[in-house]
Amino acid sequence: MPYLANCSMLFTEVPLLERPAAAKAAGFDTVEFWWPWPDQPVPGDADVEAFVTAVQDAGVQLAGLNFFAGDLGGPDCGVLSIPSRSQQFRDNVEVTLGIGERLGTKAFNALYGNRVDDATPGQQDDLGTENLAYAAKAADRLGATVLVEPVSGPKPYPLRTADDAVGVVDRVRATGTANVGFLCDLFHLANNGDDVDAAIANHADRVAHVQIADAPGRGEPGSGDLPLDRWVAELERSGYTGYVGLEYKPTTTTLESLAWLPVERR
Template identity: 60%
Template sequence: MSYTVNCSILLTDLPLLERPAAAKAAGFDAVEFWWPFAGSVPGDRDVDAFVGALRDAGVQLTGLNFNAGNMPGGDRGLVSWPARSQEFLDNLDVVAAIGERTGCRAFNALYGNRQDGCTPEEQDELGVQNLVRAGRAVQRIGGTVLLEPVSGADAYPLKTARDALGVIAQVRQNGADNIRLLADFYHLAVNGDDVAAVIENHTAEFGHIQIADAPGRNEPGTGELPLQQWISRSRQLGYSGHVGLEYRASQEDPFAWIAAWAHV
């Protein structure tokens, strides 16, 4: 199965450390998480418990966010946030160490909202610098940094694939080439991007794909997006990675839709 379950948005009726086993019981061998700890540098016991839950469940961690701040509170990353830049830097070695222990090699760096008291240019300069640092931190384990356009946050400046690819180009020019686009088809579609054109023109830049249907951000088949078509075309153009299930469950069985799909 080519899907990986985002256990930070799915299976949320269970405690976080029970979700990997629940994903396995539902038939999945892979999971991904947003940053699962309260701060950038969690205690060893908390990290051990997280890694142990993955191991005991027998699932592969395929993706992990760097600390992005208080996501429920509206934060969308620390990468370009001057006042919290040190928190992001403090997080780098922890993320790389978890990747080394789990075999995870893809790490999502949410860029961060625009902040009062500094200019967009200042934030973008810092954002590039910090993404370069992130790339170097995970390079030693063969890791890749992912950069994601996001919807639903007006202050978040990366809304289209073009926005993110522009930053990715700058990061590469500054010495870190292990950075790729996280193509979340839901976010791109909701933001008005031409997802089909993004796939045709930029699949080679995809480091990961995530899906949810729109409107609603619920299971595939609950909205209007041609997700199966988009995934199939991405595969035809060379994407061979997992597809992240990053949607809000609206049905008793959040994975019932899979049986109706041909294998992609």
Template identity: 55%
Template sequence: MRPTERYVVNCSILFGELPLLERPAAARAAGFGQVEFWWPWPGVPVPTDAEVDAFCQALEDARVQLTGLNFYAGDMPAGERGMLSDPARSLEFRDSVGVLVRIAERTGVKAFNALYGQRVDGVSPAEQDRVATQNLVYAARQVGAFGGTVLIEPLARGLNGAYPLETAADAIAVIDRMRMEGVENTTFLFDSFHLASNGEDLAKVVHAHAAEIGHVQLADAPGRDHPGTGDIDFAALFGALDAAGYAGRIALEYKPAGATDFTWMENFPT
């Protein structure tokens, strides 16, 4: 295995056999110096100061750099996928942003994934989109104050409830709305599993939206295990990324069938 500076380990989905705060050290022991996390406290928008300190301390003790962090997305294990677009939960979301900013100030993380939220009964899609835009503008301006970027991600249909962003075009439409609001620090999170699961041609997406791609996450499809376990042509994907000039980080965000292992990377592009 040759982990390089280009690869990031998503510690919310990898090393699931370990307690969350032990995973940064496991990533370092496996040869990785960069990690990313989903929101570490599912269903809790404002954790205690002690909980925040313990999370940051685990990163510092492991000597890994936090390079990506999800905004609060509700109770992910229970099936929630963000709350940007839910008018009843805007205050909950905005309260959590202050915590995210504190983590960023301590760790230096500057890339933040904002899950859009599922459609809710009794609220029109147009109203939900309006609320989502307001909350995204707020979040983007908060993290923009220190050079942060907000990432917008489509998710696989059938696995994430009534989540309205399924294609690259859906995510780009949100980014375009942000630009109409004068917000430029919002980019596209290209996740190979979600896009391929929804029938997207990954190389074509890269060519069409290279300028908007702010981050790349890898898992194979179907199955969401490591590359090589499904049908995605990763050689073609990496060729497209290289041709498009993508030089950013690439995160490993797959679900191992067993204990976390990286031997599959021995012949993977670096």
């Protein structure tokens, strides 16, 4: 399977707009990004144009892009299920898809959002289903898929296991929107103690994107003790033919951290 570079976590030695070119120089033809403006659901036209131009000029394909999800390095982990921030997500959908339309992007990650005190879990889940269906219907015009991801860490994020994420995918599909899929992040699943082998066996038909990092530490493959090669091979045997996103924190420099991956596989 082909690998791509997540340029929000790799090549951080250079500014964000220089990372597509750095990925290309390292041998990657395809990249993905988190939402580039964590404090702006709707950035200015000049900022959007600079980002699109950076990707185009680098000669790489933007395969994946996150919708606005707030400050992932701070308190946030998505906004779409949070009543007080739901409009930020909706305002962002057309901007994100507009970038994707210009760059041929076919996968858009919609981080769900933390639990909050001013709404019940049921209310948040209803809102999350509604907003994911809204985004998926809008993305359908691009022939694109909206992704739902389990996440690890201390934030009160409710989607922790493959079953959690696939449950959301199925609820959204039940509204009549089929272009919603499971983002199978092997690091997050393992870090949460999920049974990754069972997750692959039970949900391979819903996997729409894969991301990897090793654990402990979230470093490059080989820096921890996860059987990433075996899991990726099992996904491939199960029919997954898409990209594997390298979403890890290099333990040294980005280029040194890529020594495990031959250039011809990038």
